[in-house]
Amino acid sequence: xxxxxxxxxxxxxxxxxxxxxxxxxxxxxxxxxxxxxxxxxxxxxxxxxxxxxxxxxxxxxxxxxxxxxxxxxxxxxxxxxxxxxxxxxxxxxxxxxxxxxxxxxxxxxxxxxxxxxxxxxxxxxxxxxxxxxxxxxxxxxxxxxxxxxxxxxxxxxxxxxxxxxxxxxxxxxxxxxxxxxxxxxxxxxxxxxxxxxxxxxxxxxxxxxxxxxxxxxxxxxxxxxxxxxxxxxxxxxxx
Amino acid sequence: xxxxxxxxxxxxxxxxxxxxxxxxxxxxxxxxxxxxxxxxxxxxxxxxxxxxxxxxxxxxxxxxxxxxxxxxxxxxxxxxxxxxxxxxxxxxxxxxxxxxxxxxxxxxxxxxxxxxxxxxxxxxxxxxxxxxxxxxxxxxxxxxxxxxxxxxxxxxxxxxxxxxxxxxxxxxxxxxxxxxxxxxxxxxxxxxxxxxxxxxxxxxxxxxxxxxxxxxxxxxxxxxxxxxxxxxxxxxxxx
Numbered sequence: 183x184x185x186x187x188x189x190x191x192x193x194x195x196x197x198x199x200x201x202x203x204x205x206x207x208x209x210x211x212x213x214x215x216x217x218x219x220x221x222x223x224x225x226x227x228x229x230x231x232x233x234x235x236x237x238x239x240x241x242x243x244x245x246x247x248x249x250x251x252x253x254x255x256x257x258x259x260x261x262x263x264x265x266x267x268x269x270x271x272x273x274x275x276x277x278x279x280x281x282x283x284x285x286x287x288x289x290x291x292x293x294x295x296x297x298x299x300x301x302x303x304x305x306x307x308x309x310x311x312x313x314x315x316x317x318x319x320x321x322x323x324x325x326x327x328x329x330x331x332x333x334x335x336x337x338x339x340x341x342x343x344x345x346x347x348x349x350x351x352x353x354x355x356x357x358x359x360x361x362x363x364x365x366x367x368x369x370x371x372x373x374x375x376x377x378x379x380x381x382x383x384x385x386x387x388x389x390x391x392x393x394x395x396x397x398x399x400x401x402x403x404x405x406x407x408x409x410x411x412x413x414x415x416x417x418x419x420x421x
Numbered sequence: 422x423x424x425x426x427x428x429x430x431x432x433x434x435x436x437x438x439x440x441x442x443x444x445x446x447x448x449x450x451x452x453x454x455x456x457x458x459x460x461x462x463x464x465x466x467x468x469x470x471x472x473x474x475x476x477x478x479x480x481x482x483x484x485x486x487x488x489x490x491x492x493x494x495x496x497x498x499x500x501x502x503x504x505x506x507x508x509x510x511x512x513x514x515x516x517x518x519x520x521x522x523x524x525x526x527x528x529x530x531x532x533x534x535x536x537x538x539x540x541x542x543x544x545x546x547x548x549x550x551x552x553x554x555x556x557x558x559x560x561x562x563x564x565x566x567x568x569x570x571x572x573x574x575x576x577x578x579x580x581x582x583x584x585x586x587x588x589x590x591x592x593x594x595x596x597x598x599x600x601x602x603x604x605x606x607x608x609x610x611x612x613x614x615x616x617x618x619x620x621x622x623x624x625x626x627x628x629x630x631x632x633x634x635x636x637x638x639x640x641x642x643x644x645x646x647x648x649x650x651x652x653x654x655x656x657x658x659x660x
Binding site for chain 2: 192199413
């Protein structure tokens, strides 16, 4: 089998820096974790918050701390630092080769989609962002790694898209149509969701948007790990 | 413009865990850093060393510490921890949007290739791995971000390939032939180099191998950042 991870990420229109931070780290006992945080507001302030949360989480994961405990610790750190005045969402998706599962940790009101063939489950139990109080509980879901599993995670910019024009994005419908019509690569699914949101916002995203898709495929190929990153630097606004 | 980063990575034959660690992190002042370390020996011990080095470096980069200082600090930490008995190579490739440059930091006897059109420069000044003494100096090279620039970085597994059969890999020749014959994507160049090495080792790599390729392309596309990761889990040897 192979786990494929794809990310598509865009900043709010006219803001050079996304307030969303996403990083991928190796787990000390095998596998990878993808950590995505969306800091309150946008621009530099939000970036600092989401970076703080992601760095805290990956530092703890690196020491072997479990995902749920890392999320609680990041929440406490943020709450202590900002006295509850600044919050951040957090999603962790861990491919744990030790248990043969994907572990999803969620502190984000936005749901997570889990697709197996034509069946689409939505994890939408109420979930509170980090930093809101002293006792923030993450929601943990553990899923066996098996072929044709697709998981879709995103920040709230995706569902905000189109709202100012009264044409809100229907994420569930887009996921269903892409997954049912074709056998999408994770990059294609992430790109489709992001493209629709940006289009609903008339190419001027009203918020930072990040889409993360994981897909498990049954394959018999080489044992090579691959990663690719594409960083547009149009403008190089900081120069 | 767009900076594209590609990685291809394989473990030593019959060893489930690569001693090489590679991570990509966002820089606090804009841009990305790719950090690659190769810990001495192979398997779990080497992994622990390369993880230690990479985590130390990315923690410091996150705080705004400059690349060279982060490399020196990681070397001192490793030297203090292991009393000079365990060493690790380190390469950092930073896309610094603040200065509009790519900053290459090298503590690795293996050279770095810099291709601009048909011109290929080799950075092969003597370079010492981390942890060897109290005063390890990284080599720093700063290059303007401009279209058609290609940078190739790798761990020593690539040049060890084929040696046991007396058919050593000629990295420079492979880089030249791929770059001259075609306009390779960075993933294609990384995959070509890795595939040739694995083939020279008769599909049983004698060492962990990691190849990192950066390419700058002139493009006018969307402003979407993209990342994809492919993690083969054949065997799931840890289960």
